[in-house]
Amino acid sequence: MKRDENTVAEILERHVPLATDEQVEAAAERVRSVLQHAKHQPLSRASLDDLVAKRSIWRRPIPVFAAAAVILLAVVYGIYRERQTDEIAGRGMSDWIFGRPQSRPSFDVVSIRVNLSGRDGGGISPRGNFFNATNVTLRSLVNFAYWPPGGRLFSRSQIIGGPDWMDTDRFEVQARVEGDRQVPPEQMRLMVQSMLEDRFRLRAHLETRELPVYHLVLIKNGPRLSADQSPPNSRDSFITFGTEGAESTLPRGAGRITESPSSTTIVGTALTIPSLVNFLRGGVDRVIIDKTEFTGLFDVNLQFSKDEVAVAAAGESAPSIFAAIQELGLKLESARAPLNVVVIESVQKPSEN
């Protein structure tokens, strides 16, 4: 019994995660900037709740009525602004007042900083009541913000207009809603829309345009079915990004994209067609629409060139994505289809925190 006890203690000593000094300092610096910004925010909803709970409105009539007057002015100004500008999707303050669809929610605290690291990698990770975007372009933020419910992220061709810096300048964005509640993804996206309008002065609208696309269709009998057709564990259905020469075994359902200077390799087992479409999206400049109606699971080991001109110049032998995909019994056919697009009317570099 004592031996078991010692073993657990050893596991705790060895495996309880310990933060490094660098991690602690970097996190503290980021949080400090958010707190500095939060101190200068107008009275938040939570603070107002506290105020109402602790003090009678009649004991402090002047500040309360002054706050009410400010709110009323803000409402009137919001309606005025909305009628002056053709805001996206028509979800503005007057909607809330006149009982049309709900007003667009917004974050309580937002911090935006320019990232000058020069690195390429970045990502957006909304979790709980917190939105965190690291080293992302404005295009990525717009893509996340207007990501249609239940749909896929927009391809590059579906975000139209905007200045050049939209693809080159990188930003660090941290935003939060007060309280512990889990913010649903749809609401989080509306909050990011509000933030973009507020801080980047973004004006944009959604419309439908007929654009060139690729239809993914079956040739011959389609992909060869994987030997094991039992559904993989949903937790294993992830995409990982590999590096050449450092590749580990993947669970069923997972796939890995490995990029070399001239080619892309996709490896995975027990994949579905929607998973494959996800993998291929970065390899072509158009939206891929699944027209296969193929529901089985299949294995993929696919290598294709990134740029046929560059590959020819370098003497590489990787086929194009169009040739490579045919090895799986699939084909990309050129077509046109009506697609939702985001049209950027105007945008400015963000205001400082």
Next chain:
Amino acid sequence: MLPSPTRESSTDFDDLFRQHYDLVYRTAYGITGSSEDAEDVLQTIFLRLLGREDSPGLKKNPRAYLCRAAVNVSLNTLRSKRRQVQIADVNALRDTAPTKDAGDADLRHRLLDAISQLNTGAVEILMLRYVHNYSDAEIARMLCTTRGTIAVSLYRSRARIKKLMRASGEKP
């Protein structure tokens, strides 16, 4: 024991943050195993403090108060993540933490899973012992209890972790 700063001014709040961010972040990291979650916890706790007046607990013993707050928020984070459906999106996956060894990662995952099933008080003592390396006597002083109580809590927590890890397939 650190002094007990009250938050009657912005400077006091800054002092409170400067003196305790390390404790809050390291505690949260020990429970969640994620730098982003730990940062979320740090931010959540101090944003809440901005929005309210100091509680007596914070004035009396800020270190113990903030440690308990970090444990509570971290456990909430960990438990809610267990319930969430993961969305396999390329952007979201880029922040997956690298692990140097698959076996260690699995063991750590099981350990965090077991810790998330303990009660708040037990996790607080575990973190003070294994993350901050306090002795039983120091923890007892900080939590205003006896050394024996701390020793018993640690013993019970280890036994429960052993049981939970065995149940999840790992033999510690």
